[in-house]
Amino acid sequence: MSFLGESFGTAFALLLALDSEVLTTVWTSLWVSLGAILISTVAAVPLGGLIALHGFRGKRLVLTLLNTLMALPTVVVGLLIYGLISRQGPLGEFGLLFTPWAMMIGQVVLAVPIVAHYTVAALSGADPRILPTARTLGAGPVRSMLQLLLEVRFGIVAAVVAGFGRVIAEVGVAMMLGGNIRGYTRTMTTAIALETSKGEFAFGLALGLVLMVVALLVNLFLNLLQQR
């Protein structure tokens, strides 16, 4: 117990002292994951809308594929993208490997199926009268679609939050594509894994606490939206 207590004490001290390494790691995690979720939302919400609102041959297959992609192991995504952006890969000339951008690409691949899947679920459960009502009041296709998204906004926000939860907490992609370079591509999760293996339990714990605070803030934000 004293080990845990001391570790918590050290972790809080690191956070309160605004330790620069902790801050850099937290900042890298946040901007990479927020960027990834922003790109994923822009891509996956319209994709989910297309799938949910249109009947087409093979729709069931597409939904099954989305479900499968949601459970993709992060190391497999890391491996595949590594093959694409490593020096010998087809995109090797861009020099993306072991940069934050590589991590962001990997996280987008992880988040898109999740956001798209939950968007499909939210739109499929939407009241079927929303679109005809908007149209008969004079809204065009874009405004009608926007109104539909507004009506199911809690579902869409939940989709984005689920996607963010996946990317902020993943280790495989960040480790394989970012390389865990100190002060550059080291994220909270890769730092926790590394520091704990080095015996720096308190440092890992400090980052773990920040991760939990981030999760709490995201959920508070969601609650706030739902109360509006």
Add this chain to the structure above:
Amino acid sequence: MSPLYELNNIEHRRGNQVVLQIDHLELQRGRFYALTGANGAGKSTLLQLLALLERPTSGELRVNGHLVPQQDRHLCSLRRGITLVHQSSFLFSGTVAANLVFGLKLRGLTRRDRERRTLWALQTVGLDDFAERRVNQLSGGEIQRVALARALALNPRVLLLDEPTAGLDGYGAPAFERLLVSLRDQGVSMVIASHDPTFVQRLCAEEIHLVGGRILGHPCSFSETHRLTTAGSSLCLNPLKMQER
């Protein structure tokens, strides 16, 4: 002058089932039509077609003499003169005022005009103090009246109502009927689906009777329909319709 609506050889299917089949129908401007018929006769489907919310599977639909365009963005401007109030209306989440303002904003009205029209429309349906009320606090009847106010606020040239009296609790049919008569006198074209034959009779609407997705006879006044039915004539109605009545 071309009719408001002209339908030729219209067939509308849901899956493999033909839900509406109309050889020819013309609806004139400024007139008051009542769609009658049993459940599943095709009244709501016909209203959806007239509101340009659905396209017929085949056939020709003309509005003001022009063929209805295929692309949604071209339909938008045409739809702005036509408003449909559904039998079970949907209100967007938020306040009553936000619902009424939705269509007014799309038409580019100023804030002052939007407020004025919202107030007028709510007064017209007897919900004067409801502007700031949230829609999840409304009863079924109040929802229906807000939906009606939302349609009236847009000042449509064509008003389509699907069973409008079904949820008018407390407000009363007489006030609503007076409103419809006043709109008709202002030149608003109206098509109302109703189960209630006395409602159609009181408003002297021209009746379009549907059976199994087909129109029996041609539009005629209720009194004419009634007279012809009792006299056993088939000038306006065919024998099938008389049997049903």
